[in-house]
Amino acid sequence: MGLLVFIDTIALCLVVSSALLQRFEQAPKPDGSLSFLVIGDWGRKGAYNQSQVSFQMGVFGEKLNIDFVISTGDNFYDNGLTDIDDPAFDDSFTKIYTSSSLNKQWYSVLGNHDYRGNVEAQLSPVLRNLDKRWLCLRSFILNADTTPFVDKYFTEPGDHVYDWSGIRPRKQYISNLLKEVDLALQESNARWKIVVGHHTIRSAGQHGNTDELVKQLLPILQANNIDLFINGHDHCLQHISSVDSGGGSKAWRGVVNWWNPEEMKFYYDGQGFxxxxxxxxxxxxxxxxxxxxxLHKWNTSKQLHRAW
Incomplete structure (x- = not known):
């Protein structure tokens, strides 16, 4: 699952696709800036260094005075949540991310492991009542809802059972989603456009490129000149041109397919944020x-355009 984030100096707007369009606004700091942390593939009840990553997130969340946190999916391993009463929500989220600096809004998207459980549980407002930070919605207007794109989850599920309620008919769902992404990007006048999804578009890690996204989503993002695509899924940290990927728990798979150094700016087969x-x-x-x-820093800038 994924969402697209419009960021400018006035507000962060996440527009949700529903019968009546719902809008979320994130006020900037007084100087017009915004800062946030990104983590993905994390929900392991503190194991695989999840707790250690959480501690460091708290440290830097305070230093940077973050405004919110983005989760790129695979929120609860191995098979999502069973229901709204699943203790994994408390054990993998509420009890882990306890730093005061992380007591901000979390904008969460769904990954393939989340689809193996009860998707409606993660989307339920009951969880938001249990922990006010939690916000996970099925389809954002600028949603790079990446899991339904991947053919193998439908054609080769193996022993896994996926919750496709709200997705079928799949072709129509994907077609509508791509149209919404394209239209929303075209209509946006935001200075910065950042797309967040769970699956990789390009990756040097174990999962590699997601061919379906390369074919269907990437041309739309390129045509609309987005600034960043941020994803999870590959349990590593990497920077490929303007595409970034992160992993918050289980990692160190020892797999890397090296790219042209002009594109592969950074790769780390380990945990972090x-x-x-x-x-x-x-x-x-x-x-x-x-x-x-x-481990790595990256910067991009745009000049202000003033009317004379």
Whole structure:
């Protein structure tokens, strides 16, 4: 699952696709800036260094005075949540991310492991009542809802059972979603456009490229000149051109398919997280490991256009 984030110096808007369009606004700081952390593939009841990553997120969340957190999916391993009473929600989320700096809104998307459980449970407002930080919705207007794109989950599910309620008929769902993404990007006048999805588009990790997204979603993102695509899924930290990927728990798979160095800016086969700081003219991205060490930095800027 995924969402697209419009960021400018006034607000962060996440527009949800429903009968009546619902809008979420994230107020910026007084100086017009926004900062947030990104994590993915994390829900393991504290194991596989999830707790250590959480601690460092709390440290840097305070240093950067973050406004919110984005989760790129695979929120609860191995098979999502069973229902709204599943203790995994408390054991993998509420009891783990306890730092005061992380007591901010979490914008969460769904990954393939989440689809193996009860998807409606993660989407339920009951969870938001249990922990006010939690916000996970099925289809955002600028949604890169990546799991339904991947053919193998439908044709080769193996022993896994996926909850496709609300997805079928699949072709129509994907077609409508791509149209919504394209239209919303075209209509946006935001200075910065960031798309968040669970699956990789391009990746040097174990899962590699997601061919369905390369074919269907990437041309739309390129045509609309997005600034970043942020994803999870491959349990590593990497920066490919303007595409970023992160992993918050189980990692170190020992798999890397090296790219042309002009495109592969950074690759780390381990756990960590990412920070993003945004002003009207700049984006600063930093990758951290489980100890809070800075592994990689990336920056891009845009000039202000003033009317004379």
């Amino acid at each position: 990412m920070s993003v700081q945004i002003t009207e003219t700049e984006i600063d991205v930093v990758f951290y490991d489980v100890f809070g060490h800075v």
